[in-house]
Every structure is written in structure tokens, then in C-alpha cells.
Amino acid sequence: MDIKRIQRSVFYRYPHVTGPTCVFVSVRFGKAPSTGPALIRLLAMDRTEATVQFDLSNHVSEILAGVARANAELGSRLEVEAIEVVPDDYPGKGQAERIAYQIAMAVGRGDV
Numbered sequence: 001m002d003i004k005r006i007q008r009s010v011f012y013r014y015p016h017v018t019g020p021t022c023v024f025v026s027v028r029f030g031k032a033p034s035t036g037p038a039l040i041r042l043l044a045m046d047r048t049e050a051t052v053q054f055d056l057s058n059h060v061s062e063i064l065a066g067v068a069r070a071n072a073e074l075g076s077r078l079e080v081e082a083i084e085v086v087p088d089d090y091p092g093k094g095q096a097e098r099i100a101y102q103i104a105m106a107v108g109r110g111d112v
Helices: 056-074 095-109
Strands: 012-018 021-029 038-041 080-085
Touching (some): 012 095, 021 056, 056 095
Antiparallel strands (some): 012 021
């Protein structure tokens, strides 16, 4: 066994529920792939449908925008390596961006 091949990964996760909307924002910071962050679908127990039920492209764009805003404010250089998504979430407009911003601000300040 090559011990150097063991990878440690850390996702920063925040579930956000506000009555009519619900989103689980989960990001892993690291080296951003040139093709964009890896997308990992998380299925709830007893679920088998992995098709995302919301605008995934917008979701990714909002997360990247939230992290970019935090980077600009803090002078940090966080890069989004991967994003976990729950396929049957129902996020509101701007919700993922706000949560990603809060996560990136906490990580950038060293609060978590």
C-alpha cells in the first residue's frame, strides 16, 4: 500500500432551509480543476434518483460567485475543488451564493 495515495478531504457544509426553499451547500476547497469543480451527488436514504431537479449550472455559478466575493473582501485565494449537491433540493434565487459566501468568509478568517 502506497501511503502517499491516501487523500484527506474536507467539505464545509451548511444546510439552509427557509420555508419554501431548501439548499445544502457543501464545498471542498483545494485546487480548482480547469473544467470546473467536481460535482458529487448525495442521495437521501432510500432514494435512487440522481437527476438534479434544479438549475445545476446556476447553483455552481452562485457558489463560485459567493466564494469569489469572500476572496475579494478578505484578500484570500480559496478555490472550489468540489461541490456536493442533493439532487432534490429546491434552492431560492441567490440562496447558494449567500451560503457559499458565509462559508468562505468563515474559512478565510480561520473561524472553522
